[in-house]
Amino acid sequence: MTGKPENSNNISKIEQQLRSQLESMYQLAVSVDCVIFGYDDEDLKVLVIESDMPKYKGMLSLPGYLVDPDTDLEEAAQIVLKDRTGLSDLYMEQVMAFGERDRHPLGRVITIAYYSLVEINKFQPPSDQKNKPQWLSLNQVNELAFDHKKILETCLQRLRLRLQEQPLGFNLLPDKFSLKQLQRLYESVLGIELDKRNFRRKLKSLDVLIDLGEFQKAVSNRPAKLYKFDLEKYNAKKKKGMFMNF
Amino acid sequence: MTGKPENSNNISKIEQQLRSQLESMYQLAVSVDCVIFGYDDEDLKVLVIESDMPKYKGMLSLPGYLVDPDTDLEEAAQIVLKDRTGLSDLYMEQVMAFGERDRHPLGRVITIAYYSLVEINKFQPPSDQKNKPQWLSLNQVNELAFDHKKILETCLQRLRLRLQEQPLGFNLLPDKFSLKQLQRLYESVLGIELDKRNFRRKLKSLDVLIDLGEFQKAVSNRPAKLYKFDLEKYNAKKKKGMFMNF
DNA sequence: TAGACAAAGTGTTAAAGTGACACTAATATA
């Protein structure tokens, strides 16, 4: 599995590059690590890969990228996203830097963590790709390589915060969605239960949904109305803050 | 002023160090920049120094430090604080990394911004110190060197956020303070006016102040009661969040 | 095609929180 020739080549190239940078005079490197969130109507998930580093070989880790001097930090994070999922122009936010001295086995690497939100259907990892990218349910995350567990938790915390002050959830859902889907999203990200009627009342008062007049199809019960997010209305109101005080 | 021999020596040492690091193979350096906030019963202030960099010579900038490979990021920020004010164990929070390619005139320097809260009376900058550290009122900040204006604004925004979810204000005030002082602090940091009675009601309901039974002295009017912050009570309640929804 | 099943959708009420507002109390000083 981790012994494929193609895989090995890749490992050593990345590792060599990093080693040479760390062996240079200043001996300090900077990376970005991305927490790419997806949501599949059940769980919040995160995109993980199998680590290349000898010490963590085979362990799951967050996709990252070594920042070279000619690349903006933001750009570097976009590169990770693009490389791993083929997607761009997604919601992405920097969270913070992680810079403990011993966080990386090969030397001093300070990493900047970003998280981004992906509609999960837009990217299904091909099964034969190197590093075996995969969607992992957040409640199935055990250990991760490096300090990535801590990074993931920090990013999740930030996402929760944001979700309560801005209607970010739409980034994780398909264009058309039902109120129930939206509620379930809030419930699984925030880890709480919400009252259906109160949730709907709140959303109505925010007034950022467009009723499409369409309905779910192929469900074996009363189909739900479908809505889409009204970006324009949202942008017009944004400044005042839109709190979901659950 | 900027021509003092002692000063010049310092400039070149710092600059040489940085240059040599940037000229090394990997050509990327990491710094920390600190927004040190103080409050003097009137205004929120920030500690600034005069810049050493040729391009920004004499301009005001935030105190910073070049992170060397053996120093934790957090530690580096503490060093800046300690070096500049002599103080340690203060409230300090990392905000985020700033990593635009051209943010630094000498080359690629990614910086991590921290802010911290200081009781302003605990540090009065000596007038003869190099780089002329000084407290600058936030509403007197015009331009700063590098992207430090942006960094300052981001840190201020974070402080405002935090102030509304945790009673951080106490870090900026002396141990004993009146309710009026506390209200003025909130008003100047948040940039809004608050109703005296509503403010007091809110604070009473949070129940994290200890009435010291003491009063202001040497004021030419009715002296106000003095309070102190009840750290224990606060820690016991903290988890539930303590929102000041002004 | 009628009845059972499953999820969608809908309002009310009590409690808590917020915002607006004006007078009395205590001290220093002239």
Add this chain to the structure above:
DNA sequence: TATATTAGTGTCACTTTAACACTTTGTCTA
């Protein structure tokens, strides 16, 4: 002792939140 200055206090109308149960609409199947 009168005046000036700031401290300190309560109420009411309104808004927001939390808790709670039944009807509607479609599909499936007997």
